[in-house]
Amino acid sequence: MSSPRGLFVGGNWKMNGTLDSSKKLIDHLIASKLDESTEIVVAPPFIHLLQVKDYLQASSHPNIKVSAQNAYHKSSGAFTGEVSVDQLVDAQVPWVIIGHSERRTLFGEADHNVAEKTKAALEAGLSVILCIGETLEQREKDETVSVVTRQLNAVEQEVKDWSKIVVAYEPVWAIGTGKVATSQQAQEVHSEIRKWAASKLGQSVANKLRIIYGGSVAAKNCKELSTQADIDGFLVGGASLKPEFVDIVNARL
Ligand code: PEP
Numbered sequence: 021m022s023s024p025r026g027l028f029v030g031g032n033w034k035m036n037g038t039l040d041s042s043k044k045l046i047d048h049l050i051a052s053k054l055d056e057s058t059e060i061v062v063a064p065p066f067i068h069l070l071q072v073k074d075y076l077q078a079s080s081h082p083n084i085k086v087s088a089q090n091a092y093h094k095s096s097g098a099f100t101g102e103v104s105v106d107q108l109v110d111a112q113v114p115w116v117i118i119g120h121s122e123r124r125t126l127f128g129e130a131d132h133n134v135a136e137k138t139k140a141a142l143e144a145g146l147s148v149i150l151c152i153g154e155t156l157e158q159r160e161k162d163e164t165v166s167v168v169t170r171q172l173n174a175v176e177q178e179v180k181d182w183s184k185i186v187v188a189y190e191p192v193w194a195i196g197t198g199k200v201a202t203s204q205q206a207q208e209v210h211s212e213i214r215k216w217a218a219s220k221l222g223q224s225v226a227n228k229l230r231i232i233y234g235g236s237v238a239a240k241n242c243k244e245l246s247t248q249a250d251i252d253g254f255l256v257g258g259a260s261l262k263p264e265f266v267d268i269v270n271a272r273l
Pocket of ligand 1: 032190194195196197198234235236237255256257258259
């Protein structure tokens with residue numbers, strides 16, 4: 021039985037591509053037949069973000085929105101190299117990814133940083149793709165649920181309204197490795213996340229909360245993952261730069 025919530029598919033382009041290749045990715049998307057019930061969000065690098073947004077707007081494809089890959093919680097000031105949540109709002113970027121494991125592991129973002137960024141983003145009016153997930157070592161020590169719960173609790177201390185949050189469960193060991201979680205492994209954790217949401221935020225919020233899976237999602241594994249009761253979509257890295265992203269958008273067709 022697949023999830024009763026609509027499919028949400030995000031493409032995280034990370035630090036890849038050129039102005040030209042970004043346009044080509046959009047050209048391919050808008051020329052393809054896309055499941056109209058899938059909500060699609062693409063996250064280009066900052067330097068390509070506005071061009072992609074304008075290009076999508078000119079193509080009048082209302083189903084595809086843009087996201088930043090990160091944002092800083094202060095609205096302005098002496099923070100060289102950062103882009104603020106308010107600047108994203110000003111530029112009419114509706115979504116932001118926060119807490120991606122690459123931000124956590126390579127750039128030292130701790131749970132409290134992720135929480136304050138999520139809070140600031142929501143207060144500014146953005147929607148947030150909030151990433152959580154355990155490392156291989158933590159999974160092997162059977163700490164998966166306690167790690168994701170800790171990561172969620174940190175945000176819950178700062179944020180009470182979760183209606184504009186999509187939770188992306190991304191086991192670190194599955195990101196960019198080609199090692200996808202089995203649909204059973206992913207479903208188990210998604211179900212625990214929904215139980216957490218029911219206990220902390222209430223059953224009706226939990227029922228509506230979109231919990232998406234990320235970690236080596238590809239055309240060949242997305243269909244089975246998408247049949248799981250608590251998997252409401254995907255955050256896609258590598259495959260979002262390839263034509264097969266369309267197959268992932270259409271996973272439920
Ligand atoms: C990601 O970076 O969010 C991701 C899931 O990457 P990949 O699909 O390449 O594993």
